[in-house]
Amino acid sequence: MIRINENYLKLKASYLFADIAKRVNAYTAANPDKPLIRLGIGDVTEPLPEVCVKALHEGADELAKRETFRGYGPEQGYAFLREAIAQGEYATRGCTIAPDEIFVSDGAKCDSANIQEIFAEEGLKLAIPDPVYPVYIDTNVMAGRTGANVGGRYEGVTYLECTPENNYVPAIPSEPTDLIYLCFPNNPTGAVATREQLTAWVEYAKANQAIILYDVAYVAFIRDESIPHSIYEIPGADEVAIELRSFSKTAGFTGTRCAYTVIPKKLQAYDSTGKAHSLHSMWNRRHTTKFNGVSYPVQKAAAAIYTPEGQAQVKALSDFYLENAALIRTAMQDLGLSCVGGDNAPYIWINTGRDSWEFFDLLLNKAGVVCTPGAGFGKCGEGHVRISAFNSRANVENALKRIAEALA
Amino acid sequence: MIRINENYLKLKASYLFADIAKRVNAYTAANPDKPLIRLGIGDVTEPLPEVCVKALHEGADELAKRETFRGYGPEQGYAFLREAIAQGEYATRGCTIAPDEIFVSDGAKCDSANIQEIFAEEGLKLAIPDPVYPVYIDTNVMAGRTGANVGGRYEGVTYLECTPENNYVPAIPSEPTDLIYLCFPNNPTGAVATREQLTAWVEYAKANQAIILYDVAYVAFIRDESIPHSIYEIPGADEVAIELRSFSKTAGFTGTRCAYTVIPKKLQAYDSTGKAHSLHSMWNRRHTTKFNGVSYPVQKAAAAIYTPEGQAQVKALSDFYLENAALIRTAMQDLGLSCVGGDNAPYIWINTGRDSWEFFDLLLNKAGVVCTPGAGFGKCGEGHVRISAFNSRANVENALKRIAEALA
Numbered sequence: 123m124i125r126i127n128e129n130y131l132k133l134k135a136s137y138l139f140a141d142i143a144k145r146v147n148a149y150t151a152a153n154p155d156k157p158l159i160r161l162g163i164g165d166v167t168e169p170l171p172e173v174c175v176k177a178l179h180e181g182a183d184e185l186a187k188r189e190t191f192r193g194y195g196p197e198q199g200y201a202f203l204r205e206a207i208a209q210g211e212y213a214t215r216g217c218t219i220a221p222d223e224i225f226v227s228d229g230a231k232c233d234s235a236n237i238q239e240i241f242a243e244e245g246l247k248l249a250i251p252d253p254v255y256p257v258y259i260d261t262n263v264m265a266g267r268t269g270a271n272v273g274g275r276y277e278g279v280t281y282l283e284c285t286p287e288n289n290y291v292p293a294i295p296s297e298p299t300d301l302i303y304l305c306f307p308n309n310p311t312g313a314v315a316t317r318e319q320l321t322a323w324v325e326y327a328k329a330n331q332a333i334i335l336y337d338v339a340y341v342a343f344i345r346d347e348s349i350p351h352s353i354y355e356i357p358g359a360d361e362v363a364i365e366l367r368s369f370s371k372t373a374g375f376t377g378t379r380c381a382y383t384v385i386p387k388k389l390q391a392y393d394s395t396g397k398a399h400s401l402h403s404m405w406n407r408r409h410t411t412k413f414n415g416v417s418y419p420v421q422k423a424a425a426a427i428y429t430p431e432g433q434a435q436v437k438a439l440s441d442f443y444l445e446n447a448a449l450i451r452t453a454m455q456d457l458g459l460s461c462v463g464g465d466n467a468p469y470i471w472i473n474t475g476r477d478s479w480e481f482f483d484l485l486l487n488k489a490g491v492v493c494t495p496g497a498g499f500g501k502c503g504e505g506h507v508r509i510s511a512f513n514s515r516a517n518v519e520n521a522l523k524r525i526a527e528a529l530a
Numbered sequence: 531m532i533r534i535n536e537n538y539l540k541l542k543a544s545y546l547f548a549d550i551a552k553r554v555n556a557y558t559a560a561n562p563d564k565p566l567i568r569l570g571i572g573d574v575t576e577p578l579p580e581v582c583v584k585a586l587h588e589g590a591d592e593l594a595k596r597e598t599f600r601g602y603g604p605e606q607g608y609a610f611l612r613e614a615i616a617q618g619e620y621a622t623r624g625c626t627i628a629p630d631e632i633f634v635s636d637g638a639k640c641d642s643a644n645i646q647e648i649f650a651e652e653g654l655k656l657a658i659p660d661p662v663y664p665v666y667i668d669t670n671v672m673a674g675r676t677g678a679n680v681g682g683r684y685e686g687v688t689y690l691e692c693t694p695e696n697n698y699v700p701a702i703p704s705e706p707t708d709l710i711y712l713c714f715p716n717n718p719t720g721a722v723a724t725r726e727q728l729t730a731w732v733e734y735a736k737a738n739q740a741i742i743l744y745d746v747a748y749v750a751f752i753r754d755e756s757i758p759h760s761i762y763e764i765p766g767a768d769e770v771a772i773e774l775r776s777f778s779k780t781a782g783f784t785g786t787r788c789a790y791t792v793i794p795k796k797l798q799a800y801d802s803t804g805k806a807h808s809l810h811s812m813w814n815r816r817h818t819t820k821f822n823g824v825s826y827p828v829q830k831a832a833a834a835i836y837t838p839e840g841q842a843q844v845k846a847l848s849d850f851y852l853e854n855a856a857l858i859r860t861a862m863q864d865l866g867l868s869c870v871g872g873d874n875a876p877y878i879w880i881n882t883g884r885d886s887w888e889f890f891d892l893l894l895n896k897a898g899v900v901c902t903p904g905a906g907f908g909k910c911g912e913g914h915v916r917i918s919a920f921n922s923r924a925n926v927e928n929a930l931k932r933i934a935e936a937l938a
Binding site: 123124125126127128130131133165166167168169170172174175178179181182183185186187188191192193194195228229231232235236239240241242243245246256257260261264266300301330331332333374376377378379391392393394399401404407408411412413414415416417418419420514 | 531532533534535536538539541573574575576577578580582583586587589590591593594595596599600601602603636637639640643644647648649650651653654664665668669672674708709738739740741782784785786787799800801802807809812815816819820821822823824825826827828922
């Protein structure tokens, strides 16, 4: 008799987006003449950079001719893209990352979901932020690394609480953990970690022979040059950290699909006899066994952002969203609401001082604006909402005007 | 201390393609003036169909404009593609498969690798063909469903032997198994299963409450209309079978990347209390948690093959490779070698009557032709080689001439 993976039964269903949809539908049914503005979604709205569109066309044309046709590419990504990333993202920041330490994939969601497979299932101590991007925890629940969900939290997980008290950058745990998820600039809070804070995490990981999974999907929004763009800017991080990145937010690739994961060759993990094994080799085995590479025209489009023209275009794109973010942040502060994010991130995390669904309902029903209730991202999200800068300027300005009137 | 997934240590490294490369390099170093012809690779060589190229261009243009830009799509694939597949692949064959039973992905390799995650890790009895596409077994080894590799086979697996005696279609096991991998038209053998044979498998699966993973990546090459194109042509299969398909070989998408998996809503598996659970719901949970959808222009390109023009173009593509296959098959038979495949598949599986590496070396050194030694696909591959029809007509004709001279 075929048996299921019973770990799936532990998964707490998230009704966050279904609940939002239900309330939004009720509002639009009751207010057919009042158009909604959605500032809840973590998805880009502006067109793909011209260099990427041009590269997609060129890639399609190459596939159309026998002489330039491309079949299976390297599972790890084409050398032209891995080299462009190593140079454009790492060498320029003083980090020594070799092209063959970069694994190209179709999404940071997949990578952050799949990476846990190469680690032990039993006895691994997880450290996961709260609030959090749900994929980090759900994929570990599916793999059986947690206990039951009790009161909204899974047993056996060390939750890294991000609160107003620590300015949404979690403290180092007092106990040892093995696999640590960190994300800066953060989704959902928009908080960033300083060099000193990241250094402390790297030292903690080294002291505990732990691995940090560092998600920098929002790196393109960092404007404060003192903030590390990569964890590999911290000395020794290449012995303890895997870095996850994506073209989704950097270049508007959410529908085009390209990302990458950096696994330095120095990274090690241990078997039950204490023998060290290369994580680079293990991930290479996983990646080549279970993945067949990213679409060729898409890889060409991703590489195009590393030309001078491409760099200017992606900078203009993140500048645009950051201008939206600054407007939102200023407007919230003018309303007397404390918030974080929006300066080095496309998200503004607002401490509403009340129940997060109550504030959501208020913005929806009085302003016709949709945000995301923080409670949907974890216990520490309670009392907060996330507002996203991904929208047109006109929509952002209009939404802020409406919010100001509603909260007046 | 961070611990590895020790199941990876059980994986037997495959040196098949590395060994081939080593021998090929030695040959080319010694014979710089004799150009090789490669008939070993399972990758397409002809350009993408024109309808697909046109759709890729249109998709790129849509991404270039704010009004038509697409961000995150549905993880399961766009409705336009799922509907086109349901109609074009299933309704036309008399199978009732709903669009929302189709999950679009970036590759059948990923799907066949990932699907095992929703099943139990312990106590599951696997039935896996020999010879075999290595992904089926390696991913189960990684998940801990097998014992050690002893003499080239993993303990705890029921190997379905495909031999000259059963014409390379394995017999139903005499004992119950739970998760059964089948692939027809087969890679590497090119063998196909008749309606009667598939019916017996479906009945066996029903009797044992087992699930069949049916890989039909090579469906486009079936020309014998009596051969089922889908397992869902067999009554009751929608209660016991998951079907894996791809655009890779159908439309030359090995570098473009699009595939799909069909999970009928009737499919169930059981928890340890005997309670039934929907595999459709479980896979939907897995797919939405760990995957973010296929690139939009690529989905457009895949859907384009379901227009009348597209159907003619993909038919012409598979016809071309099948003409190559027929030439190869006839040439082998003329040389007195018995073989299977090549009539409804792009692979010809040749029973060489000698050691498969010995035959490989003979073709390489005497004919300058590269094939794939069957031993690389499993114990039952010994004595065989796979020749692939994926090449230009001129190369195939030239290779066959050289082989005939070498074996004369």
